[in-house]
Amino acid sequence: MAGKSELAVEEIDARPVRQRASAPGWLGGWLLSGWGLRLLSVVALLAAWQWYGSRPEVFAVAPFTDVFRELLEMVLSGRILEPTIGTLAIATQGFLWAAVVGIVVGFVTGLSKLARTTLDPLINALYTAPVSMLIPVIGIWIGLNVRGKVFLVFLTAVFAVIANTSAGVREVDPNLVETARSFGARRWSLYRNVILPWSAPFILIGLRLAVGRAIRGAIVADILLITDNLGRFLLEAGSTFNMSVLLAGIVFTMLLGYALMELAKKVEQSLMSWKPSQYE
Amino acid sequence: MHRTDAGAVEISNLSIVFSQRIGKVQQRVAALENINLTIADGAFVSIVGPSGCGKSTLLRITGGLVAPSDGEVRLYGTQVLSPRVESAMVFQHHNLFPWRTTLRNVEFGLEMANVPSAERRERAKHYLDLVGLTSFADYYPHQLSGGMQQRVGLARALAVEPKILLMDEPFGALDAQTRFLLQEELSRIWVQDRKTVLFITHDIEEALFLADRVLVMSSRPGRFIEDINVPFDRPRSDHTRGLAQFGEMKEHIWQLLKPSAAGSELI
C-alpha cells in the first residue's frame, strides 16, 4: 500500500511550492524552526539562570554551573544512588499493588452495570480527592514506616488504574462482541478474545498514569510522611541552605520522574504497536 | 482591470506543483498543468476526474484558498488573490461549525460580510426554507443526517448570494438515494436563479445529470482531455437518467477515464 500516499496529493500536502521557496537559507531556516529554536531557548534560559544565580545579592538561586557540577558529582560518586533506590522501591511496591487491585476492581465495575451506576460516582470522587490529606492518620492506621508509605503510593495511584480499566471494559465495541458471539464465543472465550484485547490499551494508559502518580506519591511520602531517601536528601540540602545541592537534587528528581514516564510510554507503545496512538 | 466582456470564470495557463515526500525523497509533482478554461455567466459546469487528479485543487484555487504556482484565475475580470465576494464554496465534508445551530451556520457568511443582524436572520431563514430545513433551524449539525448537513452547507453558500457557486464533491459522502434526491433538489434550485456553478465530482452520472457542460480531467498531470456539451432539457428527472443518450454519454466518459482510473487503482 505504499502508493496510497502517492494517490491523493491534494489531501496530503496542500502547500504549493511557491510559498515554501520564500524560506531563508538553510542555516537561518534551521535556527528558526523546531530544534534550532528549542536549542536557542535552552541556551537563553541557562544563560539567564547563570547570570541571575551569580549575582552576589541572590542567595536562593545557585548559578547553573555550580548546580550542574553538583549534579554530576552526586551521580558519578553514587551519593544519590541509595536514596533513589529507596524512593523507587516504595514507588514500585505501591504501583504493583495499585496495578493488581486497580485492574481487578476496574473489571468488576466495568462489567457489572449495577456496579457502574452505583460505584462510579464514588470512584470519580476518590479520583479527584487529594489523598495526601490522609497523611496525618496513616501512622495510626498502618504505621510510620515503609508500609505506610507504600499505602500512600497505592492510594495515589490506584484510582487512575480503576477508572481507565473500567472505561476500557465498558467501551468494548458492541459490534465486535456481536461478531464474536456469531462465531460461537461464549463467556470466557469472549473475555479472552474480545474484551481483554480491546480494553488492554486503556489499561495500559491507566498503568502509565499510575507510574507518574506512584513516583509523585513516593516523593510526597518521603517528604511529608517520614523524611527519608530523596525527600531527606532535598530537605537536608534545603535546611542548610545549600542551594546548589538542593537545586541539583530537584533537577535530578524531576528528570528521574520524566525518564520513568518516558520509559512507561515506550513500553506502552511497544505493547500496543498494533493500535495507532490516539491520545496526546 | 475590470473587463465587461469577460466570462464568469477565466482560468489561464494555470499550473500547480506540489513538493511531496515519498519515503525520504522530496519530489516535485505537477498536480495541474497548463489549465485553460472559460465559463460563461450562468453556466453549470462539472469537472469529472479520478481521485487525485487535482480537480479539488483547481476549485480551491478558483475559490482563492490556494495560490497557483503559475497562471491566474479571474472572476468576472478580477484576478483571484484571496477568497472573493463573487464566489461561495460548498465542501465535501459539510464543514459546518459544530458549535453553531443550523440557522447560525447559514448566517456565518453574512456575519463575515457585516450584514446587520435582522436582515441576516431573514436571509438565513429564507435560504434554510429553500433547502427545506426551516423546522431544523435550532438543531446542531451533529443532530442532522448527512443529507441535511449538506443542505445546510448549500444554504450557507447561497445565503451570501454569490454570483458563482463552487462545489467540491458535495454529495460524494452520501448514500445513493440521498445523493439522487439532493441532485434533483440542486437542479431545481439552480433552474430558479441560474447562478454560475462549478461542480467537482468523480461521479460521471452526477456530472451529466447536473451540468450543461462536462469537462473530463486526467490525472498526473491534471489536464482536461475532453469538453462535452450536455444537451438534455430542464427540468431533469429520473426520466433523464433513463434516456439512451444519457447512457451512451456516460459510457463514453467512462472509456475516457478508464486508463487514469485503472492507473490510480494500481499504484
Add this chain to the structure above:
Amino acid sequence: MSAPPFPARGRIAAGTRKTLSRKWVQRLLVWGAIIIAWEIFGRRVGPFFFASFTQTMGGLRELVVSGDIWVLGESIQQMLSGYLLAAVVGIPVGLLMGASRKFRHVLEPYVNLMFVASMEALLPFLIILFGVGFQFRTMVVFLFSVLYVVLNTQAGVRNIDSQLIETARSFRAPAWRIFKDVMLPGTLPYILAGLRLALGMALQGMIIAELWVQTQTGALLFGLAEFRALDRFLALVLVIMILGALATEALFWVQRKAAPWARDLATPGR
C-alpha cells in the same frame, strides 16, 4: 449567545425518567449498604483507630458548632487565587502554543517535562523562595494546576478541524474573526475540561502545601489526628472529598451546557 432549545434531547429526557429513578434507587441501596458496613467496621475497631458513620456525623456537627470547619473556607479562598492565576496564565499560553508552531517548539519540552516530573520535589525550594505564607501556597497550587490548563487548551486548538478554518477563510473571514468564531469556540470544551482537571490538582496542591507548612486545614488535619479525634478528622476528609466531587461535577455541567456539541473529548492527563 443564548442557549438554543434542544428538541432531540428534550424528547429523550421524558423517556428516560423511569430508568433515571431506578438508577437512584440502586444508588441509595448500595450506598446505604456501604454506610452500614462502615458503621459496623467503625464500631468494631473502636474510636482509637477509626470512627463509625454516626460518630463521623457527630464529628461533623462538632466541626460546624465549634466553627473549626471555616478554616477550610479560608484554605479554599487561597486555593482559588492560585487556581485563577493558573487559568489566567494557562489559557493564553495554551492558545499560543496551539496556534503557533514556533511558540510550541520552544515551550513544549519544558511543559512536557514539568507535566510528568514530580512537582513535589520543588516544595523545599519554593519554601525558600516564598516563605511559608500566602505566596508559597498560591505558587504550589498554581504550579500543580497550570499545566493541565495549558496542555488541554493546546490540545483543543490543535484538534480544530483545519477544514473549518478553510471554510471560514472561504467566507472571507478576517484573521481576528477566525480566532473569535472558529478557534475560541472550538477550543472552549477543551479549556473547560482542562479547568476541571486542574481543579482536582489545585486541591491536591492546597492540601500538600498546608500539610507541609502546617497551617489552616493542614494544621487542623494534623491536630485532629494527633488528638485521635478521628470522628472529626474523617468528617473533615469527607467534606473535602464531597466539595471536590461537587466542584468537578459543576464544571462538567458547565462544559455540557456551554458546549453541547462536544460530547467526547480526549483530554490529556489525569
